[in-house]
Amino acid sequence: MRLGKRKREELLSAYLDGELGADERARLEARLESDPSLREELDGLRRTVALVRDLPPAPLPRNFILSPGMVAPARHRPRSLPRRLVAVPRMAFSTLVVGLLFVAVLLGDWLTGRPPAAVRVAVTMPQATVVIREMPMGEAGEETFAATAPTNAAPSPPEGEPLAAQTAAPYAGPTATVTPAATPTVAPTSTPTPPVMGAEPGPAGRPSRLWWRIAEVVLGVATLSLAAASLRARR
Amino acid sequence: MDEAALISAARQGRLDAFNDLVLAYQQQVYNLAYRILGDPAAAADATQETFIAAYRNLDRFRGGSFKSYLLRIVANRCYDELRRHKRRPTTSFEDFGEMDAEANPALVNGGEGPEEYAERQEMARVIQAGIESLSPKLRVVLVLADVEGLSYQEVAEVVNIPPGTVKSRLARARARLRDYLRAQGELLPARYRLE
Numbered sequence: 001m002r003l004g005k006r007k008r009e010e011l012l013s014a015y016l017d018g019e020l021g022a023d024e025r026a027r028l029e030a031r032l033e034s035d036p037s038l039r040e041e042l043d044g045l046r047r048t049v050a051l052v053r054d055l056p057p058a059p060l061p062r063n064f065i066l067s068p069g070m071v072a073p074a075r076h077r078p079r080s081l082p083r084r085l086v087a088v089p090r091m092a093f094s095t096l097v098v099g100l101l102f103v104a105v106l107l108g109d110w111l112t113g114r115p116p117a118a119v120r121v122a123v124t125m126p127q128a129t130v131v132i133r134e135m136p137m138g139e140a141g142e143e144t145f146a147a148t149a150p151t152n153a154a155p156s157p158p159e160g161e162p163l164a165a166q167t168a169a170p171y172a173g174p175t176a177t178v179t180p181a182a183t184p185t186v187a188p189t190s191t192p193t194p195p196v197m198g199a200e201p202g203p204a205g206r207p208s209r210l211w212w213r214i215a216e217v218v219l220g221v222a223t224l225s226l227a228a229a230s231l232r233a234r235r
Numbered sequence: 236m237d238e239a240a241l242i243s244a245a246r247q248g249r250l251d252a253f254n255d256l257v258l259a260y261q262q263q264v265y266n267l268a269y270r271i272l273g274d275p276a277a278a279a280d281a282t283q284e285t286f287i288a289a290y291r292n293l294d295r296f297r298g299g300s301f302k303s304y305l306l307r308i309v310a311n312r313c314y315d316e317l318r319r320h321k322r323r324p325t326t327s328f329e330d331f332g333e334m335d336a337e338a339n340p341a342l343v344n345g346g347e348g349p350e351e352y353a354e355r356q357e358m359a360r361v362i363q364a365g366i367e368s369l370s371p372k373l374r375v376v377l378v379l380a381d382v383e384g385l386s387y388q389e390v391a392e393v394v395n396i397p398p399g400t401v402k403s404r405l406a407r408a409r410a411r412l413r414d415y416l417r418a419q420g421e422l423l424p425a426r427y428r429l430e
Binding site: 006009010012013014017019044045047048049051052053055056057058060061062063064065066068070071 | 250253254257258261262264266269270275279282283286287290291355358363377380381382384387402403405406407412413416417
């Protein structure tokens with residue numbers, strides 16, 4: 001009967017150690033007599049074991065005698081929680097704090113960035129403003145211009161005062177039309193002005209919007225990073 | 236003082252008595268750790284931790300072989316270390332720096348010339364690499380049986396597995412190591428080749 005590889009290995013290994021029973025040992029020795037490959041296998045195994053047993057002992061790097069400090073009872077030492085158990089709640093708390101800060105900044109940005117009601121009206125009608133400015137100056141044109149005037153960077157006329165009163169000199173009378181030179185001086189300053197930026201009180205408005213944006217981006221990225229890190233730590 | 240008296244004195248808190256046991260067994264404990272882990276620093280850590288744990292848990296020692304008690308602790312520590320970090324160190328020549336003959340005269344056999352010494356060192360390096368190529372389960376059993384010379388029953392007690400499992404694991408470990416050494420072929424010194 002032919003032995004399986006694993007069974008053969010077990011028999012030969014146990015034979016080398018003298019761990020086989022008398023019957024098994026006799027059967028194996030009979031096979032070894034008639035099977036040269038089995039003898040060769042046994043010889044390789046025997047030499048391998050001899051090489052391992054002949055390994056020199058690893059030289060000691062030092063003595064391992066104990067000092068009283070090494071064996072002080074663990075209960076007398078300040079015991080700290082495993083780092084992971086401490087880190088996970090701390091990271092979750094940090095995520096919550098930064099997340100709330102992020103929401104607060106978003107809310108603050110939204111509240112401070114809301115344009116006044118008059119400006120919102122102007123923002124909804126930019127095309128109408130241009131069309132009317134090309135018409136011959138009349139009552140309608142004066143009213144519309146007055147409404148859009150606060151969005152201009154140019155000095156604003158007092159509310160309710162007709163524009164004609166400020167630009168009376170170039171006009172011959174109520175029937176006169178806007179001169180070609182007058183159109184480019186007003187239209188470019190009124191039409192392309194961004195509505196939100198125009199709502200800012202003065203020239204300091206642009207930097208303050210920028211700081212809001214920076215704060216939002218930084219806090220948003222920090223919130224996401226912390227959330228990802230605490231999820232990873234929890235696993 | 237015999238071993239039983241030292242253990243009894245150590246149980247009563249006499250550290251000097253326990254240190255006598257440390258001196259008696261530190262070579263075997265360190266050797267086992269080094270052969271399993273393949274790294275001198277990790278083996279030294281495991282050895283020191285083993286003696287500390289053995290002293291602290293001396294009340295749990297129910298008699299029998301104190302050597303088996305120590306080997307059980309160090310084998311478990313090494314096994315955990317291998318499983319935890321999947322430590323598979325490649326044995327470097329730097330690791331064998333401390334095995335220099337001048338630093339360790341005991342390594343030189345009487346009457347051994349420089350060439351034989353170099354061959355033996357090279358052979359030891361290859362065998363260690365072969366041991367480290369085995370899985371942790373096979374490695375621990377092989378080192379306990381063939382390096383430390385424990386019987387099947389003693390290995391079974393140390394590793395806490397049935398003797399039949401020791402038998403099969405040891406057979407597989409030896410066969411794989413033999414195949415590894417055969418695969419080295421020409422790299423081995425002629426008198427050590429298995430072919």
